[in-house]
Amino acid sequence: MNIFDKNFKDIFFSQLVSLCGGLIAGLMLAIYTDKLLLIPGMLILLPGFLEMRGNISGSFASRLSSGLFLGIIKPNKIKTKIIKGNLAASFFLVLFVSFLLGFLAFLFNYLILKTVIIELIFIPLVAGIIANAIEIPLTLFVTLYLFKKGHDPNNIMGPFITSTGDITSIVSLLIAMVIV
Amino acid sequence: MKEIRKHLERLREVKKKHYHPLIHKIHKKHKISKRTLFYVKEYGPHTNVPKTIIKESIKILLFASIISSLGGFALEQVKGIFISIIPLLVLMPVLNSMIGDYGIVVSSKFSTMLHENKVKRKWWEIRELKRLALQIFLISLITTVLSTSIALLVSPFFGYALTTATISKIFLISILDVILLVSILFLVAIFAGIYFYNKGEDPSNFLIPITTSIADFGNMLLLSLLVILFF
Numbered sequence: 001m002n003i004f005d006k007n008f009k010d011i012f013f014s015q016l017v018s019l020c021g022g023l024i025a026g027l028m029l030a031i032y033t034d035k036l037l038l039i040p041g042m043l044i045l046l047p048g049f050l051e052m053r054g055n056i057s058g059s060f061a062s063r064l065s066s067g068l069f070l071g072i073i074k075p076n077k078i079k080t081k082i083i084k085g086n087l088a089a090s091f092f093l094v095l096f097v098s099f100l101l102g103f104l105a106f107l108f109n110y111l112i113l114k115t116v117i118i119e120l121i122f123i124p125l126v127a128g129i130i131a132n133a134i135e136i137p138l139t140l141f142v143t144l145y146l147f148k149k150g151h152d153p154n155n156i157m158g159p160f161i162t163s164t165g166d167i168t169s170i171v172s173l174l175i176a177m178v179i180v
Numbered sequence: 181m182k183e184i185r186k187h188l189e190r191l192r193e194v195k196k197k198h199y200h201p202l203i204h205k206i207h208k209k210h211k212i213s214k215r216t217l218f219y220v221k222e223y224g225p226h227t228n229v230p231k232t233i234i235k236e237s238i239k240i241l242l243f244a245s246i247i248s249s250l251g252g253f254a255l256e257q258v259k260g261i262f263i264s265i266i267p268l269l270v271l272m273p274v275l276n277s278m279i280g281d282y283g284i285v286v287s288s289k290f291s292t293m294l295h296e297n298k299v300k301r302k303w304w305e306i307r308e309l310k311r312l313a314l315q316i317f318l319i320s321l322i323t324t325v326l327s328t329s330i331a332l333l334v335s336p337f338f339g340y341a342l343t344t345a346t347i348s349k350i351f352l353i354s355i356l357d358v359i360l361l362v363s364i365l366f367l368v369a370i371f372a373g374i375y376f377y378n379k380g381e382d383p384s385n386f387l388i389p390i391t392t393s394i395a396d397f398g399n400m401l402l403l404s405l406l407v408i409l410f411f
Contacts, residue, residue, distance in 0.1 A: 001307070001310070001311055001314070003311055003314045003315050003318065007312075007315060008315045008318075008319070011285055011315065011316070011319055012319050012322070012323075014281075015278065015281060015319060015323050016323070018277055018278065018281055019274055019278065019323055019326065019327050021277075022273045022274030022275075022276070022277050022278065022327070023270065023273075023274055023327060023330055023331070025273040025274075026269065026270035026271060026272060026273045026274055026331065027270055027334065029269055029270070029272065029273065030266050030269050030270050030334075030335075030338050031338075033263050033269065037259065037263055040256075041256065043252055043255045043256040043259055043262075044249055044252035044253050044255075044256050045249065045252060046252055047248045047249075047251050047252045047255070047276060047396055047399075047400055048244070048245050048248030048249055048252060048396075050273055050276060050277070051244065051248055051276070051280070051392070051396055052245075054277070054280065054392075055241060055244055055392075056237075056241075059237065063233070081229060082229055084229075085228075085229025085230045085233070086229065086230075086233065088229075088230040089229065089230040089231075089233035089234050089237075090233075092230065092234055093233075093234060093237055093238070093241060096238065096241070097241050097245055100242065100245045101245055101248075101249065104245065104246065104249040105249065105252070108249065108253050108256075112253075158281070158284070159281070162277045162280075162281065163277075166273050166277060170273075
């Protein structure tokens with residue numbers, strides 16, 4: 001049984017890309033530990049916040065790719081109803097999930113750790129807006145660009161989103177902490 | 181052409197529930213792919229695109245957020261020890277996305293095998309599945325060793341003193357975490373995939389959210405347990 005086939009190479013190289021993004025995010029986490037994890041409850045929302053990029057931008061890229069392959073979305077036409085609708089839905093979902101993550105962290109803190117930290121609701125909300133103001137347009141343009149260049153965005157966008165998403169998430173959390 | 185348009189317009193008016201038989205009929209008659217017809221039904225000109233996406237995504241995102249927060253809560257309980265072990269702090273985002281990615285790969289590949297009717301009663305005898313398992317385990321082992329080595333190499337720059345015992349413990353924690361979770365994800369994908377497929381549902385719609393949620397929650401929980409156990 002030959003396990004070192006094309007499948008192996010595809011999975012392995014996409015994981016290497018994803019690993020780089022994760023390591024950069026981890027390094028930033030280590031550099032700014034005193035700022036990021038100083039607030040009690042930040043570790044509760046961090047896994048969900050990092051995962052949100054993949055869940056929302058990943059689905060967005062997948063929907064775009066399907067539309068591109070079916071010819072319903074044209075790579076040179078951005079101002080269409082379907083793209084605008086996808087952008088609006090993705091931004092709404094980001095706001096919803098960011099608020100929810102903040103609220104859950106706040107609730108866990110209040111109920112179990114008996115501390116009231118209202119910033120836990122606003123930090124992910126502001127960070128979510130910042131991160132997605134970068135990530136969603138980036139996903140749109142990279143997906144369209146890859147398709148125009150003859151690549152299958154499905155093979156590339158997954159690791160691309162997880163690696164860039166991890167970095168933008170940590171940076172935006174830091175910015176949000178300064179703002180809030 | 182007029183007839184196709186008439187049929188497609190009828191399809192757009194169909195309420196989105198399960199797989200509608202009209203899709204099959206139009207697919208057979210006009211040779212239009214089922215994916216195209218599905219897209220027409222979901223995002224046609226008369227549909228509210230944001231509403232459709234939000235309605236379909238919100239429940240699973242709600243579920244994923246709760247699961248991730250529970251995992252994060254487990255980690256918060258060992259925060260003191262966790263943030264003092266710099267290599268594990270650096271590794272945390274890597275392990276999180278890596279295990280989730282393997283869950284997605286296993287789920288989508290196994291769903292395809294089910295659709296292609298390659299999965300018979302004795303699933304453990306399927307050559308393609310055995311090959312996939314070997315590939316995933318080997319890749320996860322290589323990437324875990326690689327990322328752990330990098331995390332260990334950079335940690336002295338943050339003032340973290342490395343000893344042989346700590347290095348061994350961190351390698352053991354990361355390898356155990358990844359191997360255990362990938363094994364669980366494999367089994368969940370197989371059993372849940374067969375279950376949903378036998379129920380007449382598309383396993384792809386269920387397996388990815390299930391496996392990524394298990395990966396997130398499991399990773400945080402297992403990391404917390406292993407940190408308590410080893411440190």
